[in-house]
């Protein structure tokens with residue numbers, strides 16, 4: 047079963063994707079994570095990607111579709127969670143074609159609804175474990191021991207270069223301009239579902255689970 051998590055920056059896509067990986071053996075495909083890996087590669091492409099991401103703009107469809115295509119090659123029993131992809135109509139068309147070629151389909155595109163005011167607080171308080179990827183928040187989900195990841199014990203806790211108010215404003219602009227048309231795209235296909243992303247993490251997870259089990 048393959049699903050898309052759709053929502054603005056900070057809506058909780060990564061948080062819910064990790065729950066599904068742990069709980070259902072699904073495979074998370076986050077283009078944001080793939081691009082953050084690419085930017086550390088030291089290549090010219092990596093340098094250009096870093097500049098675009100730090101400004102809060104979208105990386106070109108060509109690069110992103112190429113990354114997804116590589117990762118989709120492997121089969122998975124649990125299904126894929128597309129986290130932060132697709133983000134444009136061209137990416138959505140490309141995903142349809144890739145899945146059709148694999149003889150697979152989409153179960154749902156889940157919109158995580160969160161208002162803009164909450165996103166600033168979420169994004170500016172976020173940090174993640176550089177080793178296992180666990181997502182934390184200064185106020186709502188601090189580590190039990192300061193500076194140490196609860197899951198793996200690593201002290202490599204990181205903040206993202208684009209997690210500041212200026213980049214967030216641009217990321218929101220990109221979301222409403224280029225990604226929100228996908229709501230209509232998936233609605234027309236009968237695949238759009240919605241959850242209240244402002245609810246506590248466990249409640250959001252229960253709403254997502256209900257959609258998967260429907």
Ligand code: AP5
Nearest residue numbers: 055056057058059060061077078105130168172182183247
């Ligand atoms: P990407 O990495 O995809 O970032 P994003 O979409 O901006 O989303 P975030 O990772 O910021 O948020 P999230 O929804 O995963 O929230 P999280 O769970 O972490 O993309 C980064 C950049 O890469 C883009 O700007 C673009 O440049 C490029 N890019 C990526 N994909 C691309 C594509 N397809 N095409 C072109 N360019 C692309 O949660 C946030 C915080 O809130 C955490 O601290 C968490 O603990 C907390 N939180 C989560 N849920 C809750 C809850 N229910 N209640 C309270 N707190 C919560």
Ligand code: ZN
Nearest residue numbers: 175178195198
């Ligand atoms: Zn960790």
